[in-house]
Each structure stands twice: as structure tokens, then as C-alpha cells.
Amino acid sequence: MRRTTLSLTLTAALTLGGCDFAPHYVRPALPVPPTLPAASPDPSAVDPADVAWRDFFTEPRLQKLIELALANNRDLRIAVANVAQSRAQFGERKAELFPTISASGSATFEKQSRGQLATQGVPTSGVSTPRRIDIYQGSIGISSWEIDLFGRLRNQSKEAFETYLASEEARNAAQVLLISEVATAYLTLGADQAGLAVATATVTSNRTMLDLARTRLKVGTASELDVRQAQTSYESALADSARRKTLVAQDLNALQLLVGAAPPAELLPNGLPENGATIPHLPVALPSMVLLRRPDIAEAEHKLRAANADIGAARAAFFPTISLTAALGTLSPALSGLFGSGNGNWSVEPQATLPIFDFGKNAANLRYSKASRDVAIAQYEKAIQTGFKEVADALAQRATIGDQLAAQTGLQEAAAASLRLSDLRYRTGVDPFLTVLDAQRTLYSAQQTLVTTRLTEQSNMVELYRSLGGGLR
Template sequence: MIKPISILLAGAALLSGCNLAPAFVQPMGVVPASLPQGGVYPDAAGNPAPVADLGWRDFFTDARLRQVIAQGLDNNRDLRVAAANVLAARAQYRVTRADRIPTASVSGSATYTDNASQVAAAGAAPGSDVESYSADLGVSAFEIDLFGRVRNLSESALQQYLATEEGQRSTRISLIAEIATAWLTLAADQDQLRLSRQTLDSYAETLSLTQAQFRLGTASELEARQADVQYQSARNDVAVLETTVAKDRNALELLVGAPVAADLLPEGLSDTGATLAELPTGVSSEVLLARPDVLQAEHQLRGENADIGAARAALFPTISLTASYGSASSALSDLFSDGSYAYSVTPGVSLPIFDAGRRLGNVRLAEANAQAAVATYEKAIQTAFSEVANALAQRGTITEQVSAQTARAESARAAATISEARYRVGVSSFLTALDAQRTAYGAEQQLLNTRLSRETNLVELYRTLGGGLR
């Protein structure tokens, strides 16, 4: 029954072999072949495994942080939007792909005409009743894709779907890094708040002592006022940091998309760190081509190439085919008997004679979009290279920075202790002692900031190298 239609469709498939899309050429040479080495940059590990193969559960070593990240991956609203976009792109691809396959439909009908009653009403001789039955299998307006228009539209939709998937992966990796950074920032600010409270207590003792000496006449009003200035400054620092810690928690919960239990929050930066101590970096910049955002730009470029093919194909005639194959009979029992079958084929050709340059304009538009996509792809690679280079530059010196700040803080604390002792025995001035206290406080604050930079730098390096999602 369906043999004639099958032959027609097979012939159409054989004819659909032309593709007017330009061959895809991956842009190369937009960044150096190797990641930065030497100088401030750390030495590269020999033949390291890609960071993308290192799952985040293995990279983050703090159990509380792992639970917070897992909660964020389940609840973050931006991630839900990205997932919905993937589903929409997948559905659109299925819709477009369906145009490459004929849509077949089956229809049937039955008609009964009461001629006897009609003739009697007209006053004529009685006639016989008429029955008719039919069943048809048909294909309606199927485009024979001689020049690849439908195929390239389907390819464009596929690449858009793949790009959206990579966009979701990029969003997940960025979210993991953002949650970790927010968690570590909260930890560092908890340490800053603790330091400010300790300093406030110390300044309170100094103020109390100086005011007592002023009442006894052994200290001037100037010294008492200077001690009060330092005390009030520490009070302000405590109040500001209490607000900052509250905002840090709000920011973390916004990223997570749900309240975070108190027992999952950090009390301060751990001496052992919340991540692996080091990451394999390698030397080849080709690792950047596997970053989700770079792959997303590549798929978008491939999709624009396919759009050029579809626009070029629209310059040529559109050939469509409508066909049906079925049976008709005046008796239901004879509907599928020999001699009742019939088929019809109706080809159609369409080519606008004049469209004011619309189709040619669509070709130029697609070519311009492809040029923009090339630039976007190259910029994505350059951005990835710059991000990794910056993270490596900081990684190469951050250990030295922490070491220097630690030594500075220790010396400042010792100097403050000595200055206070010298002041108490009348060897040094009160101003010298106050200045030593301020220096020690500032050195401790800077040490905490540098320790936070060390932790967040490794998180940033993990992200920029395309850290894994396992």
C-alpha cells in the first residue's frame, strides 16, 4: 500500500545532498600556545591531568563547604533558569529536526446518502441509497531539501542546544566558585570581627589606664583624648564588621537559594585551608578550549555557519511534495479489495521573482553574524587566557605574601608589647605606644586579607581552568 510513497520519499532523500554552508574552520593562534611561565608564575607540573577531571567534591576539602555547595546546586535560581533554557533549546531542536522527516497522516471517511427519501419528496420514482467509504495515507507539503536549507536550520538548532548546555555547565562551575568565595569571605570576616573585638578590649584597657593617670595628674588630657580616639575607632570597626558578617551570610544564602544551617557556616579561616593545597596547571593553553564558556562560543559559531547555509539555500527554488495513497469503495467490505486503490503525487516549485533583496539580505546578515561569532569565540579564548594568567600570577607570589605578612604581624605585635612596656616605665612616649598598637592592628588585618586572597585565588584558578562538576 505504501510502496509508491516510499519510492518517492527515498528519491527525495537521494536528491537532498547539497549543503551550501561554509566549512567550519576553528580560529587558531589568538593566544600563545603555552600558559605563562617563569618570573612570578609558578612552575608547571609535568603532564598533569586536566583540572576539568578533578571533581569539586575532591577539590574542596572542608565537609561543611561541600554541603553548602551541594545545597546551592540544588536550589540556586539562576541554575534553574539555565536548566530550563537547556530544556527549551532541546525542544526547539526536536521541532526543527522534525521538518527533515515527512509528516504522514491517515484519514478515513464514510458517507451515506438517502436517495429514496429525497426522490419521494420531489414526487419522482424511488431511487437507491448511496454509500461511499475511503481511507488514505498522505504526506502534505514535504519540502525536498535539495539545497540543505532544512538540514542547516536543524544543524543551527542543534548547535544552539549544545551551546545552551555548555552555558549551563559554565553557570554551574561559576556558581560553585561563587559559593566557595562567599563562604571563605564570611570566614575571613568572622576572623576580622574577632580581631576587632580583641583589639577593642585592649584599647579599652589602655583608655581606662590613661584616664586614671590623667585624674592622678601623671598623664595629660591630650594622651587621654588620643586613647579615646583609638578606642572609639575600634568600636566603629566592630560595628561595621558585625554588619559585614550579616551581609556576607545574606549573600551566601542568596547564592545557595535557601537558608544555610548555622553548623555549616565557618567560624574563621582554617589553618589547613578549605581546598587542596595545589592544582596541576600544565603549560599548554589548549586546556582553555575545554572551558564551557569557550565551547559555548564554539557551538554558537558553528550555528552561525549553518545559518549561512540556510540563507544561501533560500536563494534557490523550494520544491515540495504532496502525496496520498488510499482506497475508496461503495461498500465497506470492499474497501481494501483489489482494484480499489489509487494514489496521487503533487510536486510544487516556488521561487519568488522579486523580493526587494530580502533573501540576499538574509545571506549578508548571516555572514555578518558569523563574523561576529568568530570575534566572540576568539574573545572567549583570550578572556580565558587572561583569567588563568592573572590567577597564576597571584598564585606564584601568594605564598611569599602570606609569609611576609605573617612575619610583619609578629614583629608588629612584639613592637606594640615593647612600646607599651617602655611607656609604663616612662622610657617611651604615649604617642609611640599608641602608634605601635595601631600598626600591630593594621598588620593583623592585612594578614587576614592576604590569607583570604590565598584561599580565593585557588578557587579562582580552579574555575578558570574549567574545574570539574562531579
């Protein structure tokens, strides 16, 4: 009967917690247009977040570099450790919902002399030796378990759970960012290598023109001014070549930091990939709702849910806190009889605490929780607006980059033809040497701009991958 009473008490306590003062969560409306720019809803389109990065990045060397970065990058390791921390904190909060059951055992041995017995009023007649008293005790019980009648602990657990989910999304965002940064660093290194190759070729070409000008000066068909102009172009090309060598070295350092180790030489680019490093395009005919799958936006929403749960915990603080201490045990003067019949005992001690005067502490905590929720809403909406802008910018660039690349290619071809004609006319004495120098500068500028435009085109696909959420598989 005693054990049945204790079981009923515990069962009732476990089923009482039903109140929840957290506001009903409603996802805020998207503060952006319903569709992405220059796109219309298309249910058959593939969500970019479902395009695995291994399928998106098609350049084999880049794929291996990304794998190295995912294994070694320290920022990503920090993000993973943060997830582990949040998971552990959630486990701690969740455990508070349940009673802590502990068992204990003790033994007391006491020997009393005739004098002690007399002092205690125990008759000592016939007692010739000290009396020994042995007491063995064992118990199992619950200590100060808070019965979550008003949802305070449940909302704290929910807040910890949403924080844990937010940390997972932060890790996902860190991975998407890392992948895009490695790809961008790889392409930038390739572009600077291509730019260095153009500068090196220009140094050689200008050196040839300088030698030609000096030769013509010796035979009297050129002036000292021609030589100085050719030398100016040559020295300028040397300086730009040295600057581009620095850029290549710095690009390599940046790539090494992202990868987390020195990248093997066989995985380094050799100029920009001719066919690009990614798939040709991403499906963008999608509604703005796809932005909700961006890890940073999902992280912001989990933080908003956590703030919503905090309000419930703050409201529950106005109501009584009910805790329960219970124990079921046995007591015997002999160890062999400890679990015998008639030695059992039990106790149940419920306790309620109601805040009366806290000088506004709970009210201030509730106001703080509501203000934190408002901040989380604004941050969530800002994350969506930022994501929309990033996608819109990438799409705007994508819409015109093809025309830019075609025009820049045509400009380079025209500049190369102009240089050939100018050189021929100079050698035949039709045009002055300054015309050749102008043609050289125009061609060099067109070549370097073409490299930059190709980098922009390929980097634009990487930005679309990142801004649309990126595939994590």
C-alpha cells in the same frame, strides 16, 4: 504496482538531499600565546577541567554548601530550563527533515428523493422511496513535505543542534561560576569573621588602655591628653567592630542567595580554614589549548558553528523549494468492503517553487548570516583572550602570594612585639602614651591585612579553578 510506484517516489525523495552550501568549518587559530604564562607544555599534567569539584574543594562544610547550591540556586535552574528549551527547539527542527505521515477516515451518508434524482437526470421509474448513498473512505499520506535537496532544512537543524549544545555549555559555565561564587562567599564570610574577631579583641585591648589612662590620670602620672588619645582609639575600634558586624551579616545574605536557602548554622565557617578550603595547587604546566575546555569558550564555539550553518540555510534559499504531497487510500460504498480488492487509489503531487524576484531579500539574509558569523568569530576569539587573561592574572598572583603572606606574617609578629615593648616602656615612664597608640594602630592594621592576604591566597585557588574550566563532576 501502484504501491510500488509510490514507494519508489518516496525513496527517491528521501535520498536526493545531498547538497550542502554551508562553508566548511575551520576552528579559528588561538589568538593567544601557545602556552600559559610561566608554564610549559606537559603531556603528563592533569587537565584542571578533569579535577572534580568534590576533589578540589576539601573543606567538608563547603562541600555540603555547594551541594545545596547546586540543588537550589535559581540561576542554575534557569540555565537548566534554557537547555530544555533549546533541546525542544532542536527536536522541532530535526523533525522538519522527515515527512509528516497522517491517516484519515471519513464516512458520507446521503439520501436523495425522487425530485433530486430527476433533477440530476437519473431515471426515476420504479423508484418509489428515497435512495440512500453511503461512501466510506480511508487514506494515509504525506502533506507538503519539503524535500531538502539543497540543505536548507539540514542546516537549520544543525544550527538548532549547535544552539542546543551552546545552551548546555552555558549551563556548565553557570555551574562552574556558581561553585566558585559559593566558595568565594564562604571564604569571604570566614575572613570577615576573622576580621571581626580581631576588631573585638582590639576593642577589649583599647578599653583596657583607656581604663589604665584614666587611673594614671587620677594619681597624676598621666595627662588629660593621654585619656583623650586612648578614648579616640577605643571609639575608633568600636566603630570598626560595628562595621565588620555589618559585613558579616551581608556576607551571610550573599551566601544564602547563592545557596538558594538559609544555610544551616553547622555549615557556616568559623573564620578562615587554617589549611585552606581547596587542594594545595592545580597543575598549570599546560598549553593554552586547555582553555578550549572552558564552558564559556565551548559555548562561543558552538554559537560560531551555528552561525556557520545559518550561512548554508541562507544560500539554499536561492534555489528551488521542492515539496511533495502523496496519499494512498481506499474508497467503498460499504464499510465491510473498504479494504477489499479494487477499491484502492493513490496520488502523488510534487511541487517546485523558485524565487525569481524578491527585491534582494535572500541576498540581504545571506549578508546578515555572514556578518553574524563574523561577529561569532570575534566573540569566540574574545572569549579565548579573556580566559587567557584571567588565568594569567591568577597565575601572576599565585607566583607572589606566598611571599606576601610570609612578609605580612612577619610584619604582624614584629608589630605585636613592638606593642609589648611600647606598653612596657609607657608603664615604666620611658615613652609617652602616643608611642603605645601608634604601636596599637600598627598591629591592628597588620592583623587585618594578614587576614585579607590569607583570603587572597585561598580565593586565588578558587579563581584558578574557575578560570581553568573547573571540574563539573
